[in-house]
Amino acid sequence: MVLRLEGTGRDFTLGLAREQTPEEPMTDSAAFVRPAPMEGHGVYNRSSRVQAAGLSPAMPLLEQAATTVALSAGPEPVVIVDYGSSEGHNSLGPMAVAIGALRKRVGLERTILVVHTDLPENDFTALFRTLAADPNSYLRADPAVFACAVGRSFYEQLLPASSVTLGWSSWAVQWLSSAPAPIPDQVQVAYSGDPAARAAFAWRAADDWRTFLAQRGRELCPGGRLVVLTMAVDEAGNFGYRPLLEAMYASLMQMAEEGFLRAEELRRMAIPTVGRSREDLLAPFAEAGSFAGLSIEEMEMFGGEDRIWAQFESDGDAPAFGARWAAFSRASVFPSLASGLAGGQHDPRAITFVDRLEANLATRLAAAPERMLIPLGKLLLVKEAR
Numbered sequence: 001m002v003l004r005l006e007g008t009g010r011d012f013t014l015g016l017a018r019e020q021t022p023e024e025p026m027t028d029s030a031a032f033v034r035p036a037p038m039e040g041h042g043v044y045n046r047s048s049r050v051q052a053a054g055l056s057p058a059m060p061l062l063e064q065a066a067t068t069v070a071l072s073a074g075p076e077p078v079v080i081v082d083y084g085s086s087e088g089h090n091s092l093g094p095m096a097v098a099i100g101a102l103r104k105r106v107g108l109e110r111t112i113l114v115v116h117t118d119l120p121e122n123d124f125t126a127l128f129r130t131l132a133a134d135p136n137s138y139l140r141a142d143p144a145v146f147a148c149a150v151g152r153s154f155y156e157q158l159l160p161a162s163s164v165t166l167g168w169s170s171w172a173v174q175w176l177s178s179a180p181a182p183i184p185d186q187v188q189v190a191y192s193g194d195p196a197a198r199a200a201f202a203w204r205a206a207d208d209w210r211t212f213l214a215q216r217g218r219e220l221c222p223g224g225r226l227v228v229l230t231m232a233v234d235e236a237g238n239f240g241y242r243p244l245l246e247a248m249y250a251s252l253m254q255m256a257e258e259g260f261l262r263a264e265e266l267r268r269m270a271i272p273t274v275g276r277s278r279e280d281l282l283a284p285f286a287e288a289g290s291f292a293g294l295s296i297e298e299m300e301m302f303g304g305e306d307r308i309w310a311q312f313e314s315d316g317d318a319p320a321f322g323a324r325w326a327a328f329s330r331a332s333v334f335p336s337l338a339s340g341l342a343g344g345q346h347d348p349r350a351i352t353f354v355d356r357l358e359a360n361l362a363t364r365l366a367a368a369p370e371r372m373l374i375p376l377g378k379l380l381l382v383k384e385a386r
Contacts (some may be wrong), residue, residue, distance in 0.1 A: 055090060055093065055094060055170055055229065056305075057300075057302060057304075057376075057378060058094075058170065058227060058229040058378040059093065059094060059097055061227050061298065061378055061380050062094055062097055062098055062168055062227045063097050063098070063100075063101050064380070065098075065166060065225040065226075065227050065380055066097070066098040066099075066100075066101035066102050066166055066225075067101045067104075067105070068225070069165055069166050069223065069224060069225045070221065070222065070223025070224065070385060071102075071105060071106065071165065072221075074106070074110055075110065075111075077110075077111040077112060077113040077146075078102055078106060078110065078111070078112045078113070078165045078166070079112075079113050079115065079159070079163055079164050079165050079166075080095065080098055080099070080102075080112065080113070080114045080115070080164075080165065080166045080167075080168065081114075081115045081117065081158070081159065081164050081166070081167045081168070081219070082094070082095060082114065082115065082116045082117065082168050082169075083117050083154045083158075083167060083168065083169035083172055083173075083216075084117065084118055084154060084169050084170070084171070084172025084173070084175075085116035085117060085118050085122075085127060085149070086118055086122065086123075086127075087122075087123055087126040087127050087130060088116060088126070088127040088128075088130040088131060088134075089130055089134070090170065090171070091116060091168075092130070092134060092136045092137055092138060093136070094168055094170065095114055095138045095168075096136070096138040098166055098168065099112055099114075099138055099142060099145060102166075103142075108142075108144065109144060110144065111144050111145075111146065112142075112144060112145045112146070113145075113146050113147075113148065114138070114145060114146070114147045114148075115147075115148055115149070115150060115158075115159065115164075116147065116148070116149045116150075117149065117150040117151075117152070117154055117158055118149075118151065119151065119152075119153060120151040120152060122151060124149050124151060127149060128147075128149070131147050153177065154169070154172070154173075154212060154215065155177045155208060155211050155212060155215065156215060157215045157218050157219060158215070158219065159219045160219070161218050161219065162218075162219075162220070162221050162222065163219060163221065164216075164219045164220050164221060164224055165220075165221055165224055165225075166224065166225055166226075167216055167219075167220065167224070167225070167226035167227065168226075168227050169226070169227070169228045169229070169230075170228075170229040170230075171229065171230070171231070172230070173208075173209070173212055173228060173230045174230050174231035174273045174274055174275065174276070175272060175273055176201070176204050176205060176208050176272040176273065176274060177204070177208050177211070178204070178272060179201070179204075179270045179272040180200040180201060180203065180204040181196065181197050181200035181201070182197065182267055182268065182270060183197045183270045184197065184267065186245065186249050187245065187248060187249050187252065187269055187270055187271050187337065188239070188241075188245045188270075188271050188273070189201040189270070189274065190233075190239030190245075190274075190275060191239070191242065191245055191246070201274055202274075204274075205274040205276060205280065206280065206283065209276065209280070209281070209283075209284065210284050210291070213284055213291055213292050213294055213381075214291075214292040216292070216294065216381075217291070217292030217293040217294050217383065218292070220293075220294075220383040221383065222383055222384065222385045222386045223382070223383060223384075223385040224382075224383040225297075225380065225381065225382050225383070226294070226380075226381045226382075226383075227378070227379070227380050227381075228377075228378065228379045228381070229376060229377070229378045230276065230376065230377055230378075231273065231274075231275045231276075231375065231376060231377075232275045232276055232277065232278075232281075232301055232375045232376050232377035233275040233276070233277050233375050234301070234303070234373070234375040235301075237277065238373060238375065239275040239375065240275070240372060240373035240374050240375050241372050241373065241374070242373070243365065243368070243370040243372065244325055244329065244361075244365065244372060247361055247364040247365050248329060248357075248361055250364060251357055251360035251361050251364060252266055252269060252337075252357065253266070254360060255353075255356060255357065255360070260349070260352075260353070260356065261341075261353075262342065265340050265341055265342060266340070267340075268339075268340035269337045269340035270336075270337075270340070271333045271336055271337065272336060273333075275375060276377065278299070278301050278377070281299065281377060281379065282296070282299075290384065293383050293384050294381045294382065294383055294384075295381065295382055295384065296379055296380070296381055296382075297380045297381065297382050298378075298379070298380040299377070299378070299379045299380070300377070300378050301375065301376070301377045302375075302376055302377075302378070303373070303374060303375060303376070304374035304375070304376045305374070306371050306372045306374055308321060308324045308325055308328070308372070309321070309369070309370075309371040309372065311324070312369055318366040318367075318369050319362070319366045321365065321366060321369045322361070322362035322363060322364070322365035322366030322367075322369070323362045323366075325361070325362070325365050325372075326358045326359075326361040326362035326365065327358070329358070329361060330354055330357075330358045334354045334357060334358070337357070338350050338353055338354060341353060
C-alpha cells in the first residue's frame, strides 16, 4: 500500500493506492446506474436541511462513542473518519462534538486528524472552503486539529488497517455501490411492483452492507468505534417519501411524453438507494454475534423530523414547500438520475433536465402538500479489542 500526502497549511488531500481486486461482473443494465455525488458548488450544503434535521438524534451516540472509545497512550494522532461527507456542511457539528469529547480525554496538545471521504467526483473544493470559512468549522478554534480527504468509494478500504479511532457515517450507506437492475415502473425500488428489480436491489443492499462493515472492520483500531446513521424502513416496511417519489416519477414520465426524454433514458433512471430494516442491519451479526471484528453496542430505528413540513405548517406557503423538497431532490438524487441521459451528466441537455425536473416536481408538490415519512436507523458499532 502506498500513502501519498500532499498539501499545504492545515488542509490536505490524501490518496491511497492499492492493488485492485476484480469487480463483480455487471449486466449492461446496471453498468451506468452508479450513485453520483451530490450537486456541487455549495448546492448540497444549502439544500440538505432534511439531512441536517436527522443528525440530531445520532449526535449523542457519537459523543458517547468518543467518550468511551479505546485510545492509545500516544503520541500518534487520534484519527476520526467521516464516511460520505459530501460538501461538509453537515459534518461540522458531528465532528465538533467528537473532537470536544476527545479533548476532555487527551488534552489540548495531542493531534486529531479528521478524514472526510466521498466519491472521487465529489466537490472537495466546496468541502475545503467550508472547513476554511464556515464560522462553525471545527478547525477555527483548535490548532491541533487537521483535516484531509479521500476521494474513493467507502465500499473499498480507504485507510490503513487498524488506523482509525472513531468513524462516523450519516445519510450515506443507503447509497448502493450501483443499481443492480433497471426499475421499470418507478425511480425508487421501494415503490416498484417489479419482483425481479426488488429482489436484485435487496441482494445488492445486503452485499453492500456486509462490504461496508468488512472494510470498516479492517480500518478501525482494536476498541475503535463507528456510528452509522442511515435511511431505513419502519416496522411496517415503509420506505417513506412516497408523495415526493410519486411526483418525481410522474414528472419524468411527463418529460418523456413531451419528447424531452427518450424511452431508453427514462428506463435507465433509477435512484440507487435503499432503506434497510432492523433485520437487514442485524443480518451480518446474526450467526456469530459479530462480523468482521465488529459488534453492535446500540441500535435504534426512529422517525426523522420533516423540517420542510414544519415550515409549511408555520407559514402555509405551498409553493415554498414544493420548492424546498424539489431543491432537496435536485441536490441529492438528480445527479444520479441525470446519469441515465444518453450522454450521462455531461449530456448537453443535463442542465435543462435538472432545471425542468426541479420546476415540475415543485409544482406537483405545491399542489398537494403532505408530511413526509422519514424512517431512519442509528447504530454504534465496536471493534473487538485484542
